[in-house]
Amino acid sequence: xxxxxxxxxxxxxxxxxxxxxxxxxxxxxxxxxxxxxxxxxxxxxxxxxxxxxxxxxxxxxxxxxxxxxxxxxxxxxxxxxxxxxxxxxxxxxxxxxxxxxxxxxxxxxxxxxxxxxxxxxxxxxxxxxxxxxxxxxxxxxxxxxxxxxxxxxxxxxxxxxxxxxxxxxxxxxxxxxxxxxxxxxxxxxxxxxxxxxxxxxxxxxxxxxxxxxxxxxxxxxxxxxxxxxxxxxxxxxxxxxxxxxxxxxxxxxxxxxxxxxxxxxxxxxxxxxxxxxxxxxxxxxxxxxxxxxxxxxxxxxxxxxxxxxxxxxxxxxxxxxxxxxxxxxxxxxxxxxxxxxxxxxxxxxxxxxxxxxxxxxxxxxxxxxxxxxxxxxxxxxxxxxxxxxxxxxxxxxxxxxxxxxxxxxxxxxxxxxxxxxxxxxxxxxxxxxxxxxxxxxxxxxxxxxxxxxxxxxxxxxxxxxxxxxxxxxxxxxxxxxxxxxxxxxxxxxxxxxxxxxxxxxxxxxxxxxxxxxxxxxxxxxxxxxxxxxxxxxxxxxxxxxxxxxxxxxxxxxxxxxxxxxxxxxxxxxxxxxxxxxxxxxxxxxxxxxxxxxxxxxxxxx
Ligand code: ADP
Numbered sequence: 001x002x003x004x005x006x007x008x009x010x011x012x013x014x015x016x017x018x019x020x021x022x023x024x025x026x027x028x029x030x031x032x033x034x035x036x037x038x039x040x041x042x043x044x045x046x047x048x049x050x051x052x053x054x055x056x057x058x059x060x061x062x063x064x065x066x067x068x069x070x071x072x073x074x075x076x077x078x079x080x081x082x083x084x085x086x087x088x089x090x091x092x093x094x095x096x097x098x099x100x101x102x103x104x105x106x107x108x109x110x111x112x113x114x115x116x117x118x119x120x121x122x123x124x125x126x127x128x129x130x131x132x133x134x135x136x137x138x139x140x141x142x143x144x145x146x147x148x149x150x151x152x153x154x155x156x157x158x159x160x161x162x163x164x165x166x167x168x169x170x171x172x173x174x175x176x177x178x179x180x181x182x183x184x185x186x187x188x189x190x191x192x193x194x195x196x197x198x199x200x201x202x203x204x205x206x207x208x209x210x211x212x213x214x215x216x217x218x219x220x221x222x223x224x225x226x227x228x229x230x231x232x233x234x235x236x237x238x239x240x241x242x243x244x245x246x247x248x249x250x251x252x253x254x255x256x257x258x259x260x261x262x263x264x265x266x267x268x269x270x271x272x273x274x275x276x277x278x279x280x281x282x283x284x285x286x287x288x289x290x291x292x293x294x295x296x297x298x299x300x301x302x303x304x305x306x307x308x309x310x311x312x313x314x315x316x317x318x319x320x321x322x323x324x325x326x327x328x329x330x331x332x333x334x335x336x337x338x339x340x341x342x343x344x345x346x347x348x349x350x351x352x353x354x355x356x357x358x359x360x361x362x363x364x365x366x367x368x369x370x371x372x373x374x375x376x377x378x379x380x381x382x383x384x385x386x387x388x389x390x391x392x393x394x395x396x397x398x399x400x401x402x403x404x405x406x407x408x409x410x411x412x413x414x415x416x417x418x419x420x421x422x423x424x425x426x427x428x429x430x431x432x433x434x435x436x437x438x439x440x441x442x443x444x445x446x447x448x449x450x451x452x453x454x455x456x457x458x459x460x461x462x463x464x465x466x467x468x469x470x471x472x473x474x475x476x477x478x479x480x481x482x483x484x485x486x487x488x489x490x491x492x493x494x495x496x497x498x499x500x501x502x503x504x505x506x507x508x509x510x511x512x513x514x515x516x517x518x519x520x521x522x523x524x525x526x527x528x529x530x531x532x533x534x535x536x537x538x539x540x541x542x543x544x545x546x547x548x549x550x551x552x553x554x555x556x557x558x559x560x561x562x563x564x565x566x567x568x569x570x571x572x573x574x575x576x577x578x579x580x581x582x583x584x585x586x587x588x589x590x591x592x593x594x595x596x597x598x599x600x601x602x603x604x605x
Contacts, residue, residue, distance in 0.1 A: 016326035019333040024104065027111035031104035038097035039159055042090050047167030049086045050307075052079055054300045061296040115336045116140045122342045125406045130366040135209040140335035142205075142212075143328035179280065179301050186276035186309055193269035197262040202327040204258050208251050215247040225490055277309055343425050345455055350430030352516030352546070353416045356380045356403065362411030363398055372398045373570045375412065380517075385540065385548045387558040389588065390567035396551045397436070399567070400519050403549065404431045432513035436522035436551075438506040440497075442488025445476045448505050449483075452512035463512060469542050470508035471534060475501060500527045507535070511542070518543055521551045536560065555592045564588065 024032050056079045120137060127133040169180055221227050221240055231237055284302060287293040293301075356379070363373040373395045380386050380403075388396045401407045402414070405427025414421040421427055432452065441448050449466055450458035463483065467473035479485035479495060486494040487505075497505065503523065510518060524532040536557045539548065552558050559578040566574040566581070566588045574586050581588040 012330055013326050016330040016333065020326065020329050023112055023115070024108050028104050028107040031100055031107065034100050035097055035104060036159065038093050038100070040163060042093045042097070043163035043167050045086050045090050045093075046164055047170060049083055049090075050167070050304065052083060052086075053303075054296075055079070057300055058296045061294075112143075112332065116332065118342070119336045119338075125401070126366065126408075131210070134213060136331065136335050136338075138209055138213050138216075139205070139328065139331040143332035179284070179305050182276070182280045182283075183305050183309055186273045186280065189269035189272040189276075190266075193262070193266045196265065198327070200258055200262060204254055205328075208254060211247055211251055215244055215251070218244040218247065273309070277305070280305060343428075350426075350515055352382055352430070353380075354382050355415075355417060356421070356517070356547070357415040358399070358403065358409075358412065359415055360412035361399070361402060361409045361414070363395075363402060363407065364410050371410070371570060373402075373409075376567075376570070376572055378565050378572060378575070380547050380549065382516075382547055383545055384562040385543075385550060385560070387561035387564045388549060388551045388567060389553070389555075389558055389564060389591065394567040395570040396567055397521055398570075400433065400521055400549060400551060403517075404428060404433050404519055430515055431517045431519060432510040432515040433519040434506050434510045434521065434523050436525060438503070438509075440487070440502050442486065442491065442494070444481075444484045444486055445479065445505065446483040448487065449508050449512050452509035453514065462514075463508075466508040466512035467505075469511045469538075470504045471531065472501060472504035472508055475504075500531060503527055504531070515546070517547045517549070519549045519551075522553070523550070524552070524554065524557065532557070553595075555595050559592070566591075 021032075056076055059075065116137075119140075123133070218240055221231060222237065222244065231240065281302060284293065284298050288295055288298045358376050358378045361373055361376040362371050364371040376395075376399060378386075378399075388399065390396055398407070402409055405421075405424040408422075408424060414427070416427075441451065445467075446458065446460075446463060449463045452466070460483075464473060467476050467483075475497075476483050476485075480493065486492075487497060488494045489496050503525070504527070507520075507523060510520070524535060527535065532554070539550075540560075550558070550561060558564060561578070563575060563577060564581060565572050566586075568587060574581055574584065574588055576584070578592075582592065
């Protein structure tokens, strides 16, 4: 939660409006020009109608005052026809403007959502570990889902209101200029109340961001297929639903209280404003009675005042909504502006390293009290299979992410062939990782493999080869649409795979990436013993010439590695070959013997 109450200055609002207009302009400049043109024409028509009305009233007044013969209604007919025609034309223009606004809105929506998605897609992995980032992301998503469309509509409406106010004010100056400052004064309380409400609503949204994310997470648990089986097995449905209800109730209670408080203030502001208008009317009445102002000027002036104050009133309401929307637009702009550059397209095949060293690598997660890795030193030589072992939470995955170029170390360096390796994109480019919680893309099997090397055109024969190497080709060929079968039951003609089959597919993706450095983080956890034994027997052959970092709890697989590093609480405590480590009788030997004893059903020696 933000400790500082967020506020928006006039400058912020202007900047946000500029960003909103710029986004609309980029998304659909023709639409913007059309809508603005239509609004302008409508406002000019309104000013014309007002002037015409004034002329007609004048006419009537003079004929009544002057000749005393009554009003010649026939003379008014052309004026009335023009007024009706202007009214009809204004209505049609408004309708056309509404239609075009709808299209404009859709285009701006798409543009802005794409901005948020583009930024999120290129944001560094570490940001995803930071709750603040998720708050910012959520506010940007909130802004992109609900508000950009409104920004355009409201800016256009504001423009129309401003033009109308200007048009009426222009006519005012020629009739009763002295009413203008009074009309403006009567609108001030409304503006002030609207501004207070805007600030309060924005602050409330800020403070509810995390609450909102929790609610959305609960919604996901209750509605997504992947979670459905466990939620049912544990009978969690009602409990999670109740929690969702509580989260939502908290949000609603806060919002309702705020809306009520500010509604009261706005009613008081409205009463004050009406009292001021009454005062103006009384003054005009006196002026007419004393003969200082003609009845024609006074009546047109008051009609204009009524129109003007109602327009200013609705403009202040609109400013309120625009202001709120602009607050979110500021969030959205800040989010997009802070976003990382898209990664460079590295099309050249990655060159292998001779050695990759971590020298005194330390790593602390954002907001964590203590480092996860402390001065880690490890060396990987080209063509070696290196195993990383250690208890859960000892830092194996974190170290793998650093070696893969997903996190930059917070202390120490990575050294590649003698040079500091600071270009994370280059490191990523030369690395294929299979995480233990790899992604199961609910797309085609073909996509699931081709995503391993997205910068190249997919090559079907290499995809088939990768699937074969991972031992999954026969299965994929047997699917209803072969490699083009969608792997998700939620989709028409989709199918699903077993955990082990998904894991093989993830390994196929790593093969297809064809990178010189391969990281396998628990790659066989979901495989049956036969498949696991097959894969390990073939790893040396399949990844020949590449460097492999293997994270595994299965010592039967680990023992055949060229060298083994043992991590404990973020530190390397032992390293060497299996034979050396067994001879040392340290932590590795202890873990190995415990596991072996488990298999042999006997206590360790
Ligand atoms: P391993 O792969 O050996 O099980 P990890 O590298 O996943 O270990 O985690 C090492 C330690 O880092 C754990 O104590 C874990 O709690 C901590 N950790 C992992 N991710 C985060 C995070 N996003 N923020 C803070 N601490 C984290």
